[in-house]
Amino acid sequence: MASKKLSLTHKIVIGMVSGILLGVLLQLTIADHPWVDAFLVNGLFTVVGEIFISSLMMLVVPLVFVSLVLGTSALSDPAKLGRLGGKAIALYLFTTAVAISFAIGAALLVQPGEGMDLSSDASFDAEEAPSFGQVLIDMVPRNPIDAMAEGNMLQIIVFALLFGIALTLVGKPGERLKNVFEDFNSVIMKLVMILMSVAPYGVFALMARLFADMGFATIGSLAKYFVLVFVVLILHALVTYPTMLKLLTGLNPMIFLRKLRNAQLFGFSTASSNATIPITLETATRKLGVSNSVSSFTVPLGATINMDGTAIMQGVATVFIAQVYGIDLTLVDYLTVIATATLASVGTAGVPGVGLIMLAMVLQQVGLPVEGIALIIGVDRLLDMTRTAVNITGDCMVTTIIGKSEGQFDEQVYNNPDADLSNETSATASINDTPTKGSTGGS
Template sequence: MQNSNAKLSLTSRIFIGMIAGILIGFTLQLGNYLNGDLDFQVFSITFSTYGFFVEGIFHAGGKIFINALKMLVVPLVFVSLVCGTSSLSDPSKLGKLGGKSIALYMFTTFVAVTFAMTSALLFKPGAGFQAPSDTPEYVVKEAPSLVQVIIDMVPSNPISSMAEGQMIPIIVFAILFGISMSYAGEAGKRLSGFFNDLNEVIMKIVTIVMNFAPYGVFCLIAKLSATIEWEDIFAIGAYFFNVLIILILHAIIVYPLLLKLTTGLNPLILLSKLKEVAAFAFSSASSSATLPLTIATARQKLGVSRSVSSFTLPLGATINMDGTAIMQGIATVFIAQAYQVDLSTVDLLMVVLTATLASVGAAGVPGVGLILLAVVLQQVNLPVEGIALIIGIDRLLDMTRTVVNVTGDSTIATIVAKTEGELDEDIYHDRALAKQKSVVE
């Protein structure tokens, strides 16, 4: 019989942290609105209550936790990918694995943006919304061209790429390094043992850092709840809920359907095992920061092999932007309707194509969707200033988009692993755990 006083699971503690963060954040915002910013003194030093907690404790706590996860991304991806590729009996298999992963990622992005634009054209979130004549100017950050993205895949300086956290160059260098180890004979075998040990140590660090996840999530959500601008959501509620609903439908219908059709696996098992990943993705709004937990979950709970998870998941965190594509599709139609611009069939097809290709060069960091949206708007001659209409509520939608992105990453990794014979179905179906329990009993 299980001990009723057993320690709460990490998932439960993360969700408790989220709920507590929401309640405390809203309380601080409401108190600040009703009573103004109250001051208090400690050792003759005057502190602002709202600023002390929101911009002080919550801001610092959230940032420290995000930095702790980001600290692990580069060493985890590099070491695990080196281990995975060096252990492949047939290195040529990597090309097939990569081609399948990229094809599936591009397919789901295409479906996402098409699905999103269809819904926006049907429900017309911008109908009746008048864009103000004094819309503030939105400064467009330059996005890299597709040609430049392809060139930058091969690092001129791998150490610099690691320092800057550029995933695709790191993946390319790690693959070359791992393949070279497999051909290096005894020297490669000795080095392989070192990297395998290093990989185990890094995974232990991931476990240690994740024990602090409930506190990090609490700080992140508390700050968001204390600073969110509700009037922005109410002003463009049709757009907000259009994006939110399509994001949810894409995650709970498109991915499970794709998994079931391609592998026959029960998608409900996958979704239930991604609860921790989804909770942290929502609070961090960063696919890259969530990557260590995504990889650990894929290996330990879904049964995805190291060679597949260490390649497919970092690649997905870089190029799989289904959530962003959904936002781009709906936002483009919304801005066109707000400015009373009719989009032709060619324009709509251009949006689908541009949004799909632009996702390849996107980095898994908060806010990248707005940069890519500027690229899409320019392609169909819509005013980039229209981004200012939706920027106020983008943070909340960005968090939801990240959940969709990491769910897609894990789904594609599971599909690739299953079709390549690299999925441990005992782990996926919890058979190994059931056997362990029966032996104990």
């Protein structure tokens, strides 16, 4: 009977497509009608969509903190934590460098800005990105409660790591408290399951509002740039990541991509890696078979510093803006762009509007006018949604590679097509019942 029911993926796709079609229909017909704008687009769709986003964000901080504390406390050797961090950061930076190099190469080949006239009234006020030293200082929370209230993910990660280590070292009190955290984690997981059951309606509202608001003239004027960025994003997700996964683990990449559909759809609809953390964590542990002790660390870290999708946008946008303004960049300039964007993926983590801030920083490094960003803002929302789906794919790819290399990975769960979020017992039994896999249970 269960096989005859629509899966969650199918329901989300139906909600997404229905929302897009309705939004396009409204845009082409009665989008300017006051009633449609006030009560439908900026009324019902906005309320339902924002409630959906808020409910996702509601779970992010408690889920990340509890999962990371449990994952850290499960590591009997503290040296593993440093090894995990080193591998994760190295892989995330490597994929970012590959992404922006790929994007620059594609942009030089396609020439998206060729023949386009500069808009004389284009303007953009860039926020200043923090220095690397300030980022290091800001990683340590002065007030962990305040960090949780603000959703500062780097500070939450640091505090959770220290708390988990202390939980392991303190002995019996730590064991008692760990049991409380495991129960807490089970409750949060159930909340995630409840939220996922209403996700198709939230996705429908988000898509309907977006496409009802978006004018097609904006997309048409930047079609070449838009299509190029979109194609490079898709190729990076479907070629670069599966190739790395196959080379470094020997796993079947088609299984990986198939099991990531739900997380990718959530990421696309929310345009937020942080908001999708609960779904990404669930996918990594219950579908891909990575131990909670690894995924609870690498997934939140990836949502914070993994900027592959943004790097692709920056690479294409840099070439596009240079061509529009008639400025020739040298090989040294392009190498500077690659290095700056790669390092900035860590340096600007946690800053609101991080993609545009990073792009402003990159443009300044090679002497391009920051005002050029205004030319691409119109189509950035749709690309931002795709970038988020790509980033989530990268987070799970790195998590799987590290889990496999650390022996914190269950290949039977990975290869099991029934290891689904809707089947909690079968998908997690081998992780939860095998101490050597670093499991903490409940996730």
